[in-house]
Amino acid sequence: MSRVWRVWRSAVVTPAAAIVLGAAAAAWAAAAPGVNEGMFGFALSLVIACVAGSALRIALAAIPLPEDSFLLPAPIRAWLGFLRVIRVPPWEEGAVIAALWLEVLHPARPWHTAVLGAVLTAYLLAVHLADSGAPAGTLRPQAPVLAAGVGLLALGAGAGMLPAVTPGGGAAALRVVAAVAVIVAGGLVLPHVRTAGEPGRRRADPAASPAESWPPSGQAS
């Protein structure tokens, strides 16, 4: 892979993908005919603000901040102050919570929620790649876990679409408990499955491979 493509990918492609996925999650959570009451407007404003803040943070992340800005002109100091402020709030966490809140305001639509969960997961992974500058291949070892997660996602959506056996809250709560129990079980089993494949996993991390050379050929940025 050429150096130009690596720079292009880490500077443009991955951040753009994160921004697009954030916007898509907000649009998907907001897409609902006929729901415009209560806290819907506020939740929608919140998710838009958080996604926009996250996009700004990701887009401006490469601009370095000088240690000492005391002698700089006022407009540049204001710009540096804006850069400092934009990097502090947890925009992505806010966007996730606001998107889920927006979704829960809608009537039950399990397949729609499942897609939203998948888009939010992809959004968080893309933000992580944009922050770390790592290639998408870094996620390859996590693919089996993500596949299991997608399976549970489909299972949760299917459980939501099943009709309750008896009327009342008990059956619905039981469905939730069952879904959570499956996730917990998966979470408990997965580390052991991963440890069983220990010899094979050492070679799979492309992000760690450049760091093994000595004497070092160059410094990372």
Next chain:
Amino acid sequence: MPPAEASIPLRWRLSRHARRLLTLGVAGILIATLSRRPEFAGAAAPALLLLAAGRGTRPPSVGVSVRSSAARAFEGEAVRLDLSVTGAGDYWVRWTLYPGKGLDPVGSSAADGPRSRLLVMPERWGRRPMGTLELVLRDRWRLTEGHARMNLPRLDCYPHPADMNTRVVLSRLPNRLGEHAARTWGEGAEFSGVREYAPGDRQRSINWAASTRRGRLQVNMFAAERSQDVVLLADATADVGEPGSSALDLALRGAAAAARAYLDARDRVGVITFQWGGTSWLAPGLGKRQFYKIIDSMLSSDAGWSDGTSFRRLPRAALPPGALVVVFSPLLEQRFVEALRDMRERGFTIFVVDVLTAEPPVRPRITDRLARRIWTMEQDAIRFSLRELGIPVVPWDGEQSLDLPLAAHSRRPLTGSRR
């Protein structure tokens, strides 16, 4: 510097990526429980599975070795830091250097890998801490981070000596073997004349051409080679001008250059640093080690204040009689100028290198212009009075070689006091 390996405890915490995934997972489970809609638990599943699968054993501490290529460096000289960590296992290692004040990282301030190398370069002389080193260990999925911070050792940054190859030499040199040609006859290598042969003269010193011309035996005469005592006087009372080329910077660089040049000529060199509140001094000595002692002594002026002795009460060892005193000063401090006059009256041969490169700013107001003119006249008067006392004053801007301002005085011996 030997490698200092130490066991450093790590502080483990979730990465920002893990916190985001945890937010999605917890929010999904919470909403599913409250709204009794299992599809939200399903939406949280991928994030929670990633967090669960990413768990691993975390080393509580690692062994860190930091080896610096030098504990002392000149301005603009890169210092190498070789870093290595043991016990990190499969964790991805990142080093980040936060350099101390006055130090610049060369290239990047961060490096990856269990063994890495970073470079720092001191911008300006002084004794300064090298900074702080941060070590971050990340797991393969970058869900947890182990942080450790360590302070790096101190770096003594020496002023970069200016270019100086010629030397100002006294007309009367002490009776000590050296490399400067004296005015007296001796066993040196420099031809100084011929005289009539006297019994006891060596036959190989007969000048046959002169003997043939005069009809009597003539022998060659050679100048004696002597050394001198040189005392460098650095004025650290005023630090005016741009940082990096201020009067104090120039004074220390010039003094370092003079120390190197005179020590190379086998002269005994000492230093006196004149500061507010007193002076620090080093008796004249010989050799390479003396050069570093001189610079170490001058670096103490970085502190600004010292509890040294009064300038008039310096011991005899600091100012040996008959020594050449080379002064590097902006001549802004009146007490320092008075001290120079006093030394001259006591019979010392003094040579002043004027390192003042800054002037008051030019402003349109008449009072400002008047004040500037008065200041300029005062400065001219100070230099004139010193010249009247027989103290040469040569300006030096710090950019050109010191040989240029010294040229007029290095071609012939400097005359001492008439007393």
